[in-house]
Amino acid sequence: MGIANGKEISTKQLCDIMEEAYRRGKEVLPQGKVATYIPELGKADPGALGISLCARDGWHFNIGDTNRRFTIQSISKVISLALALELLGMDKVFERVDMEPSGEAFNSLIDLDLISNHPMNPMINSGAITVANMLLGKMSFEEIQDVFRKVCEDPEMESNEAVFRSEMQNLSRNRAIAYLLQSKGILDDRVEETLELYTRLCSLQVTAVSLASMGMTIAMDGKLGNGESVFTGRTMEICKTIMLTCGMYDRSGRFAVKVGLPTKSGVGGGLVSVADNHVGIGIYGPALDDKGNCVAGGPILEYLSRELQIHLF
Numbered sequence: 001m002g003i004a005n006g007k008e009i010s011t012k013q014l015c016d017i018m019e020e021a022y023r024r025g026k027e028v029l030p031q032g033k034v035a036t037y038i039p040e041l042g043k044a045d046p047g048a049l050g051i052s053l054c055a056r057d058g059w060h061f062n063i064g065d066t067n068r069r070f071t072i073q074s075i076s077k078v079i080s081l082a083l084a085l086e087l088l089g090m091d092k093v094f095e096r097v098d099m100e101p102s103g104e105a106f107n108s109l110i111d112l113d114l115i116s117n118h119p120m121n122p123m124i125n126s127g128a129i130t131v132a133n134m135l136l137g138k139m140s141f142e143e144i145q146d147v148f149r150k151v152c153e154d155p156e157m158e159s160n161e162a163v164f165r166s167e168m169q170n171l172s173r174n175r176a177i178a179y180l181l182q183s184k185g186i187l188d189d190r191v192e193e194t195l196e197l198y199t200r201l202c203s204l205q206v207t208a209v210s211l212a213s214m215g216m217t218i219a220m221d222g223k224l225g226n227g228e229s230v231f232t233g234r235t236m237e238i239c240k241t242i243m244l245t246c247g248m249y250d251r252s253g254r255f256a257v258k259v260g261l262p263t264k265s266g267v268g269g270g271l272v273s274v275a276d277n278h279v280g281i282g283i284y285g286p287a288l289d290d291k292g293n294c295v296a297g298g299p300i301l302e303y304l305s306r307e308l309q310i311h312l313f
């Protein structure tokens with residue numbers, strides 16, 4: 001099986017590697033905490049962990065809680081960005097959102113208000129809310145959901161109403177960000193509609209398996225297993241670069257050094273990681289580190305990256 005860069009690997013070797021990665025992830029779970037600022041997310045099991053690896057031939061190697069559904073949260077920002085790039089083109093998108101790492105928390109508005117006047121990148125909340133505003137009126141939620149289903153090869157994906165409502169009832173911070181964006185002329189007047197679309201996309205439910213498929217679609221430059229092209233290679237190139245530089249928020253630099261794979265996290269506990277042309281990796285672990293990233297993700301991906309020789313550099 002040609003997974004590792006230039007190295008053949010047997011199914012047995014891969015299973016052993018996955019088991020060790022899982023063990024390393026489990027070991028650090030007690031250091032993490034589930035998110036509670038969206039009260040419904042606080043019900044997650046902090047001991048849950050699942051890893052799914054999708055190989056180029058479409059095979060999935062799964063270990064742990066890989067069929068449990070959880071909300072995609074910020075991982076949706078990658079697909080929203082890809083859609084905006086396809087619909088509006090790179091210049092129009094990056095007129096309104098920058099492409100620089102923020103070095104701030106995902107829900108910060110410090111840079112936006114005091115330093116840059118633009119969201120620093122599309123992976124933080126201010127940037128993704130701006131991207132959702134770009135999609136409004138161009139695609140309905142249902143049409144966008146269909147794209148998510150395709151990219152994740154998960155035709156049953158639905159949004160989780162309880163999580164959606166829970167976030168809508170606790171939206172003060174994102175509402176503050178959105179109105180600040182409107183005051184600066186970055187959002188148009190459809191602020192509440194934008195917030196609803198953004199929050200709905202965050203509440204779509206995936207599994208580690210569907211995230212691994214999403215990783216594979218991105219790794220294959222937007223092509224599905226059946227050869228259908230959902231996104232262009234150029235769009236995927238931009239998304240992967242921004243995932244590498246900004247996908248893990250103010251832990252992106254450390255992650256890029258240690259793991260060396262474009263990766264995006266969500267506060268539901270998901271992670272998607274991409275090894276170009278080789279594999280997509282999906283992880284579920286709702287125990288989060290202090291930056292809001294799955295706490296097990298670092299040790300798991302660092303180990304997989306080294307063992308499979310898929311670090312970018």
Ligand code: DON
Nearest residue numbers: 073074106202265266267292
């Ligand atoms: O807007 C929020 O705060 C959440 N719906 C998504 C944040 C998130 O996933 C941050 N990621 N690690």
